[in-house]
Amino acid sequence: MSIAQRGRSLSVTGFLLAGAIGIISSTQTWFTVQRADAGEDILVPGASALVLLAPLSLAVLALGAALAIAGRAVRLVFGVLAAAAAVFLGWSTLQVLLGDAYGAVAATVTETTGLAGSGAVHEVAASIVPSVWPYLALAGWVILLAAAVLVLTTWRRWKVGGRRYRTDAPTDAPHDGPVDAVDSWDELSRGSDPTR
Numbered sequence: 001m002s003i004a005q006r007g008r009s010l011s012v013t014g015f016l017l018a019g020a021i022g023i024i025s026s027t028q029t030w031f032t033v034q035r036a037d038a039g040e041d042i043l044v045p046g047a048s049a050l051v052l053l054a055p056l057s058l059a060v061l062a063l064g065a066a067l068a069i070a071g072r073a074v075r076l077v078f079g080v081l082a083a084a085a086a087v088f089l090g091w092s093t094l095q096v097l098l099g100d101a102y103g104a105v106a107a108t109v110t111e112t113t114g115l116a117g118s119g120a121v122h123e124v125a126a127s128i129v130p131s132v133w134p135y136l137a138l139a140g141w142v143i144l145l146a147a148a149v150l151v152l153t154t155w156r157r158w159k160v161g162g163r164r165y166r167t168d169a170p171t172d173a174p175h176d177g178p179v180d181a182v183d184s185w186d187e188l189s190r191g192s193d194p195t196r
Helices: 003-027 053-067 072-098 101-113 120-124 133-154 185-190
Strands: 029-035 042-045 125-130
Touching (some): 003 133, 042 101, 072 101
Antiparallel strands (some): 029 125
């Protein structure tokens, strides 16, 4: 496997892994609000703590799938979009983890208890305990950022098959460069020669 193919495989794997972690973690408990009363604890999923988590994670999955079949020029766009998503999601997740956790769980507490207002969470919660999922999501965004950087630094050199074709030129005028690099999954899977 060539360097270009290896880079492409790592990038696609990174996109899909980060997207999958985001999609799964959006349904998992990010925070457990331990209630001050005798009621059951309130579980706050990732989709409630970070509203754009699920749709952006789905977009990352779509980018990863598209990257697997896209032409070289389009990969630059995918790389930029993925890097932007990784930075936004990573920063938002850090804010949720390190910032005011009460703000992240307020909507869920209001929906569960019916209490509204800035003091609702303080009135209900004895403590807020984060789970492992926000940290897994953050690790996913780091993987996504690394994959996007790999795309942006290698997109000019990626060729699907790494194959080169020669023309039927006379032997006294050899042509050593690629006539038309295979850059389509369809061409590679059919084994067709784009120069014919």
